[in-house]
Structures are given as C-alpha cells and as structure tokens.
Amino acid sequence: MTELANSGIGAPLPREGARRLAEGRGRYVDDITLPGLLHIAFVRAPFAHGRLLGIETDDALEVPGVVAVIDGRRLAEICAPFDTNPPGVPGHASAPQPPLVVDESCFQGEAVAAVVAESRAAAEDGAELVFLDWDELPAVCSIEDAQAEDAAPVHTRFSDNLSLRHRFGAEDVSEAFHGAAHVVEADFSFGRQTGVTLEPRGIVAHWDPRTEELEVWQSHQVPWQMREVYARQLGLSPQSVRVTAPDVGGAFGLKLHAYADELAAVAVSRLLGRPVKYIVDRLESFTADAHAREARASCRMAVDAEGHILGIDAVVDAGFGAYAMHPRGSFGEAMQAAQMIGAPYRVGAFRAEVRGWRQNKAPSGAYRGVGQPIACAITEEMIDLASRAADIDPAEMRRINYRRTLDEGTRATQAGLVVEELSLDACLDKLLEAMDYTALRSEQAALRAKGIYRGIGLASFVELTGVGAGLYGPLGLTVAANEACRLTLxxxxxxxxxxxxxxxxxxTLSAIAQLIAGEFGIAPEGVRMVAGDTGRTPYGGGAWASRGMALGGEAAKRACARLRDGLLELAAGILQCEPEALRFEQGEIIGPKGASGLDLAELAALCHYRPYDSPTGQVPPMTVEESFVPAALPYIASNGVHAVHLEVDPELGTVDLLGYWVVDDCGTVVNPLLVDEQLRGGIVQGIGAALYEECLYSEDGQFTNGTLADYVVPMAGEMPDIFVEHVSTPTRATGLGARGVGEAGTVGGLGAVRTALGDALVPTGARVSQQPFTPGRVLAAIMAAEDAE
Amino acid sequence: MPDDLIRFTLNGRRIAVPSTRGHLGDLLRHELGETGTHIGCEHGVCGACNVVMDGRVTRSCLTLAVQVDGAEIETIEHAGNDRCGAALQDAFVARNAFQCGYCTPGMIMTARELLSENAAPGRAEIRDAISGNLCRCTGYQAIVEAISDAAEALRETADD
Incomplete structure (x- = not known):
C-alpha cells in the first residue's frame, strides 16, 4: 500500500455514502412528515411598498381544511421581529423585520398572513380568499433612485436610504495618480442575482406542548445558528430547541440566513401546538429568497510606464433591499466587494469607499463568494484596461504586480487584508501552459484579421476562506465560527x-470520513458521519465561507490524534513497548515486531467491556472532542487564476464559450474528485452571473422574471468543458493544510468571462459595463462604439 | 374512472388511489411515499421531477394525477432494476456526478432515455440531451462523463 493511499488524504475516492441520493433515497425536508402535520401557504404583499390597513379572513376560513389564518399582529404577541443592526458596523441601520407584516410592507413578496390548513392545496385555496386592504406607498427600487436627494424612504422610519457607509484604505490617494504614466477609469454595473437552489427553502416545525420542546427540520446550512435565532425570537431556552438539517438540495449561502417566513412557520407551530410544514414554491423563492450582487462601482487605477500599479481608487454602491438579512446583515457583500479590490496585487495607494442603499426589493444576503466575485471582476478588468494603456501583455501585467505575501513588517494590506503565502505566479505559469496561451494569442490575431472576434480573459483571485471568530464576535453576532469534531470509538x-x-x-462529510479513516488506516466505510443536528453534534458553525475541510477537517484530524494517542498508550502497556513505536495500519496496531494482533475492535471491546484487562486499570476516553477556529489568522486565504476563451458574434451579440481553465491553490487536497467538480460547479455559477442571471424588477418594484424559464441559469448545452489543475501550498495555520475551495470557482468565474469579453471586443472599441452580458447589451455596446467613430 | 379511483401501474405494482386534483409529482411523493421524484419548479423547466410514463420521460409536475389513469409509471426508485439505470447510478457515484442530489433522479431518468435510443452518444449529444435538466451544483462535466462511462459500460457488457 502506498503512503498516499494509506494516509487517506489525496485519494480520489467516490462518495459511496451518497449513493442513496442517486437511487432516489435522499431525505429532504419535504420528504419528512409527522402525524397531525399542518401546512402553511402565505399571503404576500402585492406592492413594493405599502401600508396594510386591514385583513379579511372570513372567506378563507370557510375553505374546507383551513384551520387558521394568522396575521402579523397575532404573531407579534409571541414572536419578536428580527433586529439586524450588529454593533460595530459603521453607520449601519435596518428596520426591524417582523415574521409577518404588521403595518408597513417594504418589498413585493413580503409575507403578510399565514393560512394554515390540513393540506397545502387547501392552504393555497384559503390564501386566495384572504383580502388585504392596502395603501400603496412610493417605492424606491434602483440604486440611483435610492441615492436621489429627494428619494422617498424605503421604510418610513428612516428619512433617507443610506444603510452603510465605510472606507477602506487611505482618505486621499490623489498623489499616486499625479504624474502616473497611465490612469485608467471605468464604471461597472452588477445585476441582482439569487442563488436558485434546486430544492427551494423549506421547514417543518413542531412545538410540542407536552415536552415544551421545539423541533425544527430545515433545509439549511447552519442549524446551531438557527437554534439560537428561534430561541431568541420566541423567548425560549436554546436548550429546548433542536434544529436538524436533513439532506439539503443546494444552499450556496442562500440557506445561511434566517427568513421571516420560516420564523413565521415556527411561530405558528408554537401558537397552535401542532407540527407545521412550509415549503417555498419557485415564485416565492424568486421574490423572497436572499438576493445578492446588485452593485454599481467606479474605479480608477494608476500605473507607471512599466505597468506597476501605483494606486487604486474605487467607490462601490450596493443595493441592500428592504431589510438587512438576519442575523449576519447584508453588508458583508458590499464590504468584501470594496475591500477585496486589488487583493491579488501590490497596488500602491489604496482607497475604496462603500455605500449600502436600502431599496424596496427583496433583502440581499450571502451568495457564494460574497462580494469577492465583484471585487475580482472590477480588479481584473482594471488590470486589462491598464495593460492596454501601457501596451503590456495582460498575463505579464498580472505577473509583475502579483502579491506573494505581506510586505515585511506589515500586519495587513492597506485594505486591511491579512494574507499568508500566495502562489499566484505558480498558478499562472501552470495555467498559461495548460491553455497554450501563446498559441491562442496567435490564433486570435489571425482570426481578428478575418473579422472573427475571440477573446482571452484572465482572472486572478485571492479568497478569504475558513473565516474565524474575529469577524463575527466583534459584530455582536451569536455565530460560532469554530468547527468541532466529536469522535467516538x-x-x-x-x-x-x-x-x-x-x-x-x-x-465535506465524505472527505472528513476519508481523512479519519486515513488516520487509522481503515476504509472510509468504517467511519459513520453524523452532522446537521443540534441534538447530536458538537457546537460549531456549519457551512459558509468555505470552511468544511479547512476548519472541520482540522478539528477531525486533532480528534483523531487524541483518540489514537490514548489507544496507542493502552496498547503500549499491553505490548510492553513505547507508544511511539506503535502505529495503526488497516485498523491494526503495528509494533516493532510487526502486526500486534491488537486492532480497533479488540481495543474497543477491552475498553468498553473489560477495562480490568488494562495493565494500568485505566482506559482512555472512547469519545474525544476537538474544536478548531483560526486564531493566528483571521481567515485562511486561498488563491488561483482562471482563464476563458470565447467568441463574440458581433451581428447577434451572443457569446460562445470555447474553453475554460483554472489553476487553484486550496492547499492540501483531501479528495481531488470532490474538489475538481466543486470548482467546476462554482465556475458555472460564475458563468451564469456573467452571461444570464438577473433578477429583473419593474420601476415600481414588481419582480418580472420569477420563473426558471425567465431567470435563466446555465444549462449543460452552453457550458464548456473546464480544465482544473492545482498548485498546493498547505496553509501554516493548521496541521492539515487545507484551504477553502467551495467558492473559488464563483469568485474568479465572473471576472474571467468579463475580461475575455472585453478582450474580444477590443477591435470594435466597445466595452460592456453592465452584467449580465446579454446579447442585447453586447450588441448595444458594439453599436454605440460604431456610432462614436 | 367510474368509481373515482385513479388506477395505474407504479414501478410494476398496481395502484388504485382516490382521484385527486393534484399533479403526478405530488401524488407520487405525498400519497404514495415515493419521495425520490423531486419538485424543483412546478413549471416544467428544471426536470427534477422527471418520471417515465408509458415509456417516455415526462415532467410529473406538468402531468395531472388523473392523467395517469391506465398508464405505466416508473420512478427513480425503480430505475436501478434494469442494466441501464444501474449502470448510470454506478457511474454517477464513480464520477461524483452529483452533489446535493436533488436533480439527480430526474437527470438519471433523462439519461436512461438517451442511452436507450443512442448507445454511443457523443459529449455534445449528451449535453444537448440533458439540457432540460438543471443542475445547480456540478459544472455538468462530471454528469457528461458519467453518462458517457455508463454508455461504454453497457456496450461492453451488451452481449453478456
């Protein structure tokens, strides 16, 4: 057996434990039922902004099967509104968000009344017969409208719509721009997106008055966070609340938040003392799931004659929607979009101002990459613009500006980023070779002469993964950022x-099982994983910010070491040797004289059933728990480089993806089979952002493309094959050395398509600033450039 | 349906259930407990709810429950009973061609229909065939490779 296979780490093992999913034996939240289960359908606000004058429920209550119609006033008696104003976020302000509208609604689709019935169909019938009396109030939807001097307030408790204002870096960077050889400047517009999990959000809640316990099954990423949220909002002891996340059909950050409608479902169960189920339908997903990414930005970059970056000066305006998402707020994306600009590079002077604006639209929140895709797209296009101005090849331009690590004597970059060793040079080298960059450039030049517009785009990224407690604690958030492992023999x-x-x-669970199995030299099937259940797992985070292996894997590795040390000490006593002379191989203890005859089963039986057989009379603990949170670093930075090859049809404005390459450094790769497709999946979401996906609202705040036929996500036929390669620089923050990888594809994907499109359009003189780059927008940019000539 | 029952064959079993106004997906999942068929959009775009109805892949969310009276329905729970379905399931696991697994049942039903009509599809043909099935987790590439692998495995064992 080779060392690689023996260690468990690095082997491309299939997820045998997930075979049941391919056989239709998943257990998602809508697959769960309970005796006496009631179903909820919500009546939702029809206007972007309105004042609720009255609710008539008599007709709905007549519908056979309808049990109750519950409004916001009734729920307010037992359930507090979300208050999402973390201390320590400068100038942050968000209105309280009740589970159901009490008097003022602030976005179309906000839940107003819960119709509770014996079946979902009856609940929906009842919901159609609930009559709402409204005063429609003026709505503010676009970022520009929200910024206007005389803008109507999104929520009447505020006089304006500014929800956040912050600056990273220096107050004034103008000196860096004086006398620079080249200064480039560009505006950017990023379309509002949503995560579109194929399984919509859903919840089953059961307040049992007999035990006074609340049990919740929820399609969610962070059950421990939700335990605290439900306990707090309902005034319960956290110990009386158990939250379980069963199989979850995609999450992508969207299922990181607490939602008002899901809180309402829990509160309804508390009120009625009956189990209730609420499954979000696809239209509700579009109008009431967390949105993301809507932003406008402008950026200036100064470079010297050799192409070295002298300064960056940027402003990002982000669209927050009606409320800050609970409990983490909506500011994270805007903050990272500004702070991460220029992150892969030594940028000289740095200034990035960020403003967040309330709008009468769905609240914005976390979506894969959280702001970093925006920062990457801005940075990479600025680099391309500067490289054209300085007449330097874009790949070379990147290479000469890459950051390798923090400058000596500094604790953070000017933007406040703490990055450890980066490997962007090595990633770029591998990437250029894999794509045969030089040959593609020659081909591009030859085809341009024939009027064929192909583009080659590069996007380098630095990503903050495995974010630790240093971010959440100071914000006053009750969010555990550690990951823990309780290992039992x-x-x-x-x-x-x-x-x-x-x-x-x-x-992640398969990979952790693989890691643990490797530590004892057993097959992964010998490790049973338990997760997603506050009743059965140790306290900790869950899934966000690419933390599963980086933090959870490290906790597991440490737990293995402790359990193993105890067992080896016991075995050493039995075998009368030093514990250092022993090791596990295929579950058996190997000593100085080879196989000892002692294996995990024998040691376990001794400890559990015959402790008196221990030479010392003592047995080691059969359960150990380890927790890990990055302490020396605030997060574990990863990095990589993406490349796209595409062709634009200048007559149709369509974009055809011809090739995609990525070289990623996520440190130690535990299972490349999982990591590679994880990267590809993230990239496809980045491509979706670049080319197709946008939540479209009318001027008066009506969501206009709320079906999967109208909000287009990538399909297999349009996606290219994606080449994935790795550079491995294990992080020094852990013994395992893994960095996060779950978001890396999305962080770089958008920027790579953007720079490739920009490169393809160079002969036309056109630039498309507004994403997604739909055929209409590409064509409009080409025609505008023709008109300008 | 003179007695107001819907009678059909589900995965080889004869079924008679009281008539319902719901769609086939809800009938399978909530009345008959076959929860492998997933509901993703309820407007016929995502393909997670694909089942086989009288030999053709069909969107169960766009099929009324009463429409299956007299029909033969097969769902993912039964798909592994034939060589093709089993080969696809093996290949999907081996290639890590699914992540959350929500789209996978519908994807496999579609892929099985493709392989029943085309024993050696090219990558572009596979991509085209599954373009009515949305997957939000993978990059589709592993799925393409899994279907291609399954086709190859089936060709190799065709004469066994």
Whole structure:
C-alpha cells in the first residue's frame, strides 16, 4: 500500500455514502412528515411598498381544511421581529423585520398572513380568499433612485436610504495618480442575482406542548445558528430547541440566513401546538429568497510606464433591499466587494469607499463568494484596461504586480487584508501552459484579421476562506465560527464522527470520513458521519465561507490524534513497548515486531467491556472532542487564476464559450474528485452571473422574471468543458493544510468571462459595463462604439 | 374512472388511489411515499421531477394525477432494476456526478432515455440531451462523463 493511499488524504475516492441520493433515497425536508402535520401557504404583499390597513379572513376560513389564518399582529404577541443592526458596523441601520407584516410592507413578496390548513392545496385555496386592504406607498427600487436627494424612504422610519457607509484604505490617494504614466477609469454595473437552489427553502416545525420542546427540520446550512435565532425570537431556552438539517438540495449561502417566513412557520407551530410544514414554491423563492450582487462601482487605477500599479481608487454602491438579512446583515457583500479590490496585487495607494442603499426589493444576503466575485471582476478588468494603456501583455501585467505575501513588517494590506503565502505566479505559469496561451494569442490575431472576434480573459483571485471568530464576535453576532469534531470509538471498533460541519452536497462529510479513516488506516466505510443536528453534534458553525475541510477537517484530524494517542498508550502497556513505536495500519496496531494482533475492535471491546484487562486499570476516553477556529489568522486565504476563451458574434451579440481553465491553490487536497467538480460547479455559477442571471424588477418594484424559464441559469448545452489543475501550498495555520475551495470557482468565474469579453471586443472599441452580458447589451455596446467613430 | 379511483401501474405494482386534483409529482411523493421524484419548479423547466410514463420521460409536475389513469409509471426508485439505470447510478457515484442530489433522479431518468435510443452518444449529444435538466451544483462535466462511462459500460457488457 502506498503512503498516499494509506494516509487517506489525496485519494480520489467516490462518495459511496451518497449513493442513496442517486437511487432516489435522499431525505429532504419535504420528504419528512409527522402525524397531525399542518401546512402553511402565505399571503404576500402585492406592492413594493405599502401600508396594510386591514385583513379579511372570513372567506378563507370557510375553505374546507383551513384551520387558521394568522396575521402579523397575532404573531407579534409571541414572536419578536428580527433586529439586524450588529454593533460595530459603521453607520449601519435596518428596520426591524417582523415574521409577518404588521403595518408597513417594504418589498413585493413580503409575507403578510399565514393560512394554515390540513393540506397545502387547501392552504393555497384559503390564501386566495384572504383580502388585504392596502395603501400603496412610493417605492424606491434602483440604486440611483435610492441615492436621489429627494428619494422617498424605503421604510418610513428612516428619512433617507443610506444603510452603510465605510472606507477602506487611505482618505486621499490623489498623489499616486499625479504624474502616473497611465490612469485608467471605468464604471461597472452588477445585476441582482439569487442563488436558485434546486430544492427551494423549506421547514417543518413542531412545538410540542407536552415536552415544551421545539423541533425544527430545515433545509439549511447552519442549524446551531438557527437554534439560537428561534430561541431568541420566541423567548425560549436554546436548550429546548433542536434544529436538524436533513439532506439539503443546494444552499450556496442562500440557506445561511434566517427568513421571516420560516420564523413565521415556527411561530405558528408554537401558537397552535401542532407540527407545521412550509415549503417555498419557485415564485416565492424568486421574490423572497436572499438576493445578492446588485452593485454599481467606479474605479480608477494608476500605473507607471512599466505597468506597476501605483494606486487604486474605487467607490462601490450596493443595493441592500428592504431589510438587512438576519442575523449576519447584508453588508458583508458590499464590504468584501470594496475591500477585496486589488487583493491579488501590490497596488500602491489604496482607497475604496462603500455605500449600502436600502431599496424596496427583496433583502440581499450571502451568495457564494460574497462580494469577492465583484471585487475580482472590477480588479481584473482594471488590470486589462491598464495593460492596454501601457501596451503590456495582460498575463505579464498580472505577473509583475502579483502579491506573494505581506510586505515585511506589515500586519495587513492597506485594505486591511491579512494574507499568508500566495502562489499566484505558480498558478499562472501552470495555467498559461495548460491553455497554450501563446498559441491562442496567435490564433486570435489571425482570426481578428478575418473579422472573427475571440477573446482571452484572465482572472486572478485571492479568497478569504475558513473565516474565524474575529469577524463575527466583534459584530455582536451569536455565530460560532469554530468547527468541532466529536469522535467516538464504538464497542465494535467502528468510528463515529459527529461534526458541526454541514454538507449540502460539497462532499465535506465524505472527505472528513476519508481523512479519519486515513488516520487509522481503515476504509472510509468504517467511519459513520453524523452532522446537521443540534441534538447530536458538537457546537460549531456549519457551512459558509468555505470552511468544511479547512476548519472541520482540522478539528477531525486533532480528534483523531487524541483518540489514537490514548489507544496507542493502552496498547503500549499491553505490548510492553513505547507508544511511539506503535502505529495503526488497516485498523491494526503495528509494533516493532510487526502486526500486534491488537486492532480497533479488540481495543474497543477491552475498553468498553473489560477495562480490568488494562495493565494500568485505566482506559482512555472512547469519545474525544476537538474544536478548531483560526486564531493566528483571521481567515485562511486561498488563491488561483482562471482563464476563458470565447467568441463574440458581433451581428447577434451572443457569446460562445470555447474553453475554460483554472489553476487553484486550496492547499492540501483531501479528495481531488470532490474538489475538481466543486470548482467546476462554482465556475458555472460564475458563468451564469456573467452571461444570464438577473433578477429583473419593474420601476415600481414588481419582480418580472420569477420563473426558471425567465431567470435563466446555465444549462449543460452552453457550458464548456473546464480544465482544473492545482498548485498546493498547505496553509501554516493548521496541521492539515487545507484551504477553502467551495467558492473559488464563483469568485474568479465572473471576472474571467468579463475580461475575455472585453478582450474580444477590443477591435470594435466597445466595452460592456453592465452584467449580465446579454446579447442585447453586447450588441448595444458594439453599436454605440460604431456610432462614436 | 367510474368509481373515482385513479388506477395505474407504479414501478410494476398496481395502484388504485382516490382521484385527486393534484399533479403526478405530488401524488407520487405525498400519497404514495415515493419521495425520490423531486419538485424543483412546478413549471416544467428544471426536470427534477422527471418520471417515465408509458415509456417516455415526462415532467410529473406538468402531468395531472388523473392523467395517469391506465398508464405505466416508473420512478427513480425503480430505475436501478434494469442494466441501464444501474449502470448510470454506478457511474454517477464513480464520477461524483452529483452533489446535493436533488436533480439527480430526474437527470438519471433523462439519461436512461438517451442511452436507450443512442448507445454511443457523443459529449455534445449528451449535453444537448440533458439540457432540460438543471443542475445547480456540478459544472455538468462530471454528469457528461458519467453518462458517457455508463454508455461504454453497457456496450461492453451488451452481449453478456
């Protein structure tokens, strides 16, 4: 057996434990039912902004099967509104968000009344017969409208719509721009998106008055966070609340938040003392799931004659929607969009101002990459603009500006980023070779002469993964940023790992099992994983900010070491040797004289059933728990480089993706089979952002494309094959060395398509600033450039 | 349906259920407990709810429950009973061609229909065939490779 296979780490093992999903034996939240289960359909606000004058429910209550119609005033008696104003966020202000509208509604689709019935169909019938009396109020939807001097307030408790204002870097960077050889400047517009999990959000809540316990099954990333949220909002002890995330059909950050409608469902169960189920339908997903990415930005970059960056000066205006998402707020994306500009490069002087604006639209929140895709897209296009101004090849331009690590004597970049060793040079080298960059450039030049517009785009990124407590604690958030592993040796010699990490398909649980199996030299099937259940797992985070392996894997590795040390000490006593002379191989203890005859099953049986057989009379603990949170660093930075090859049809404005390459450094790769497709999936979401996806609202705040036929996500036929390669620089923050990877594809994907499109359009003189780059927008840019000539 | 029952064959079993106004997906999931068929959009775009109805892949969310009276329905729970379905499931696991697994049942039903009509589809043909099935997790590439692998495995064992 080779060392690689023996260690478990690095082997491309299939997820055998997930086979049941391919056989239709998943157990998602809508697959769960309970005796006496009631179903909820919500009546939702029809206007972007309105004042609720009255609710008539008599007709709805007549519908056979309808049990109750519950409004916001009734729920307010037992359930507090979300207050999402974390201390320590400068100038942040968000209105309280009740589970159901009490008097003022602030976005179309906000839940107003819960119709509770014996079946979902009856609940929907009842919902159609609830009559709402409204005063429509003026709505503010676009960022520009929200900024206007005389803008109507999104929520009447505020006089304006500014929700956040912050600056990263220096107050004044103008000196860097004086006398620079080249100064380039550009505006950017990023379309509002939403995560579109294929399984919509959903919840089953059961307040049992007999036990005074609340049990919640929810399609969610962070059950521990939700336990605290439900306990706090309903005035319960957290210990009386159990939250379980069963199989989850995609999450992408969207299922990181607490939603008003889901809180309402829990509160309804508390009120009625009956189990209730609420499954979000697709239209509700579009109008009431967290949105993301809507932003406008302008950026200036100064470079010297050799192409070295002298300064960056940027302003980002982000569209927050009607409320800050609970409990983490909506500011994270805007903050990272500004702070991460220029992150892969030594940028000289740095200034990035960020403003967040309330709008009468769905609240914005976390979506894969959180702001970093925006920062990457801005940075990479600025680099391209500067490289054209300085007449330097874009790949070379990147290389000469890459940051390798922090400058000596500094604790953070000017933007406040703490990055450890980066490997962007090595990633770029591998990437250029894999794509045969030089040959593609020659081909591009030859085809341009024939009027064929192909573009080659590069996007380098630095990503903050495995974010630790240093971000959330100072904000006053009750969010545990550690990940924990409770490892148990069962009497039969098998292992159980209860982890705080949750898995929505990333394969993290399989990879942790693989890691643990490797530590004892057993097959992964010998490790039973338990996750996503506050009743059965140790306290910790869950899934966000690419933390599963980086933090949860490290906790598991440490738990293995402790359990193993105890067992080896016991075995050493039995074998009368030093514990250092022993090791596990295929579950058996190997000593100085080879196989000892002692294996996990024998040691477990001894400890559990015959402790008196221990030479010392003592047995080691059969359950150990380890928790890990990055302490020396605030997060574990990863990096990589993407490249896109595409062709634009200048007559139609369509974009055809011809090739995609990525070289990523996520440190130690535990399972490349899982990591590679994880990267590809993230990239496809980045391509979706670049070319197709946008939440479209009318001027008066009506969502206009709320079906999967109208909000277009990438389909197999349009996607290219994606080449994935790795550079591995294990992080020094952990013994395992893994960095996060779940978001890396999305962080770079958008920027790479943007720079490739920009490159393709160079002969036309056109630039498309507004994303997604639909055929209409591409064509309009080409025609505008023709008119300008 | 003179007695107001819907009678059909589900995965080889004869079924008679009281008539309902719901769609086939809800009938399978909530009345008959076959929860492998997933509901993603309820407007016929995502393909997560694909089942086989009288030999053709069909959107169960766009099919009324009463429409299946007299029909033969097959769902993912039964798909592994034939060589093709089993080969696809093996290949999907081996290639890590699914992550959250929500689209996978519908994807496999579609892929099985493709392979029943085309024993050696090219990558572009596979991509085209599954373009009515949305996957939000993978980059589709592993799915294409899994279907291609399954086709190859089936060709190799065709004469066994």
């Amino acid at each position: 069962q009497p039969d010699g098998s292992l159980t790992c209860a982890t705080s990490v949750t898995d929505q398909g990333q394969g």
